[in-house]
Amino acid sequence: MNGKTQTGNFFEDFQVGQNIVHATPRTLTEGDVSLYTALYGPRFAVNASSPFAASLGLPRAPLDDLLAFHVVLGKTVADISLNAVANLGYAVGRFGEPVYPGDTISCASTVLGLKPNKDGMTGVVYVRSVGRNQRGEMVLDYCRWVMVRKRDPAAAVPEARVPEFASRVATDDLVVPTGLTVRDYDSALAGSPHRWEDYQVGERIDHFDGMTIEESDHMLATRLYQNTARVHFNQHVEKDGRFGRRIVYGGHIISLARSLSFNGLANAFKLVAINGGRHVAPTFAGDTIYAWSEVLDKAALPGRDDVGALRLRLVATKDRGCADFPLKTEDDRYDPAVVLDFDYTALMPRRR
Amino acid sequence: MNGKTQTGNFFEDFQVGQNIVHATPRTLTEGDVSLYTALYGPRFAVNASSPFAASLGLPRAPLDDLLAFHVVLGKTVADISLNAVANLGYAVGRFGEPVYPGDTISCASTVLGLKPNKDGMTGVVYVRSVGRNQRGEMVLDYCRWVMVRKRDPAAAVPEARVPEFASRVATDDLVVPTGLTVRDYDSALAGSPHRWEDYQVGERIDHFDGMTIEESDHMLATRLYQNTARVHFNQHVEKDGRFGRRIVYGGHIISLARSLSFNGLANAFKLVAINGGRHVAPTFAGDTIYAWSEVLDKAALPGRDDVGALRLRLVATKDRGCADFPLKTEDDRYDPAVVLDFDYTALMPRRR
């Protein structure tokens, strides 16, 4: 290894307060939208149809919010998580301006906290990452924490400094896209008659369908996001690794589950917050992903009677249907089939 | 299952004369065109090159007609065929205005007929589906019939009412795209010197090449079309199903066969009718698809000397070359290798 190949930061390379500008700004296009459709099969009308988006006051169909999420996260990998052993969680994520074809996303991160593990081999790195478009407008601002290896077990480590995250994004902090006005929402084209008023806190919805993952699918997706984490791509190394095979990028599961959730949540048309989330277990090619949702909370939005916010728990499982809403077992551990426990907030049209 | 998850219509839910507006209008883009190219490898110059399309009087390269077909059909699945056990046939399909990148396709269907099966478990549903662009212009108008399960075997069923379909679209009903004028057709760029005059009724053409299907390919395609039929995606369920594995969307085979048909029919540049068609046998990942064509009929078009119509039978096989044009065996059953028997009409340039 000469000095030009980058092998990523190790735990001892990070400092609290450190700012990192990530490489490779990315112009997103209709080509990325089509690939996203081919990879997950989403059917939300606002992302699929420019006339439908225009009927809501938007200039054209915006990209799926999770496509923006994956691109922003992908940029951080080479600097933050190339030497990670686990992606531990997400918090206080806010989506800002929608991303439209032609927009260019850049990303920078700040190290918020560091916590050495007692084993002396690893530590937890807490970062806040902000993605912006070519006009400098925020498109996604979120925190995540990952467990990162030390290069040198003997390296000095800082004292633990663990940031506190709110358990959810406050309603007042949610960003409604510029121009969005829901006047004549066409329920037939959108695929569901159910509006914000029709969902009750505590209500659970089985999304019913399942989708099997192929190696080619998750690698195409992860390369599209320019996410370079090695565990997703290199069978020659992974055959001797922890699982004997490539691990599917966790975000791939979020997108699959969100696309499956169309069946029951077709009108939850815009993600505005990621309150938290955890990849409970790894997934692999050959796994079939199912999903269910629970309405955690509802909030009217200040000054608006056209859209309301739904806070939703999105749970994904592998190789197990969700008719009985699997989540935890009696000892409060996750059901062995659960792979994702994701907490987000979406906008939904109200009755008027 | 609460009331929000949609499980599709069952046989007893349909009524003759019923109109159904399908969800999720779809703006088609250059991204979809590229994916279509990557999935099937078509080489028809009019779809691949905007300057070539312009030389024929078109504003730019239109989408492959079958891409429009798949998107229109895909929209109908959630309402018509989610509980189908078999896709029985197509009839009287007419292509209207070409679809260009940026166009948005919507689709509505009318139930033309219903025929309960004697087993009391299923029935045949006949529908006419019309896809339109954002200006309301027809892009595809076709009929298909599918065998659909009953939810409740004891449910009352209507008397049989079976529509009669013409065996072919009449020449006068064929739509030549607005602006199309074939003056300086460049045979070298198109890849073949053979014009409409060079094809004889009864002539058969072996398209020679074969293409092997992977699970990832057919699932990418079917998600791109937002076709949600479960049998294509869920190995966890299908491993215990009829075939023990996922079934390839029948339209995927039509597109593979049509792309293979470039070799021999490179100048059959525009589909104008689907006279009929039948998916003779299911296909699976690992199958290699071959194809051959027969010229069923030829028709000059009223008032035009630049293009003529060829009615073609397109036969696809699996794991068997088509040098001897396999179709039926002595007892008039399909050869076991045949998977598709498709009858369509295409435009081809004439000599002038």
Added chain:
Amino acid sequence: MNGKTQTGNFFEDFQVGQNIVHATPRTLTEGDVSLYTALYGPRFAVNASSPFAASLGLPRAPLDDLLAFHVVLGKTVADISLNAVANLGYAVGRFGEPVYPGDTISCASTVLGLKPNKDGMTGVVYVRSVGRNQRGEMVLDYCRWVMVRKRDPAAAVPEARVPEFASRVATDDLVVPTGLTVRDYDSALAGSPHRWEDYQVGERIDHFDGMTIEESDHMLATRLYQNTARVHFNQHVEKDGRFGRRIVYGGHIISLARSLSFNGLANAFKLVAINGGRHVAPTFAGDTIYAWSEVLDKAALPGRDDVGALRLRLVATKDRGCADFPLKTEDDRYDPAVVLDFDYTALMPRRR
């Protein structure tokens, strides 16, 4: 086989001096760019971001140069190499104007030489192929030679006529894209601080990462390029062939290796020449590709102090890391893990 199916040219069909216009001009789009990103995961900022490209004086992000290469090569296959048994080498390739989304590429070839093999069954065909955009500007001009089967072993063959190729493209013949001026190159966004001055002749760089190939990936790529060589697609035939399986298109390996080379050569942002190249061994689905580079030469460009040229050897291996730079064994044969030995010239920003 009737007269309409094309089975490609055989060795005895070629004549020195023959000109061939290839079929199917291809309009390249943002959709092709996205697929290229999904297939290889390149991160070069100039191709990923239109604002970054604009900062270098370009109208927008150009396509990856190798995408143009694959499309130009793909057009030649049906005429030149459909009956090839081996793709032997490349020489004196020059990239001209960058290709931008919306450009249409056409291609024509000239037969430069022919050399019958002593076995009487095959011969080598040397061609020069030139790809041009819709304005007739050269985008790629390169030579390759392939071993092609004879249709009839008894057919008369011409006397051997073997062209001589320069071992490299002369510096004065390199084309710098119109408008390119590197003033404010943003190293943080580009992903590397290393400039032309920082690379030394003889320096070797291990690109470290590996990428496993799936059947679906290489077939999607090769169809995207409209490359119809049969060995890549037809498992039904190849199961009984030389290797018992489909062979990956050699260009797929070039693109994988080039994308991996970002790690160490992030600022080698523009290919200007292919000096030579050889596919040393075939690759198959399941292989994991690694790569390393050696700086073969450096050249300042006449009249320019903003960019310089680096001549690079790019070596790809399968199922073997490149920390020790594998190339040849003691008897001057290629290391059995080496699959590609490619010699190209790239532009890189200079310090100013």
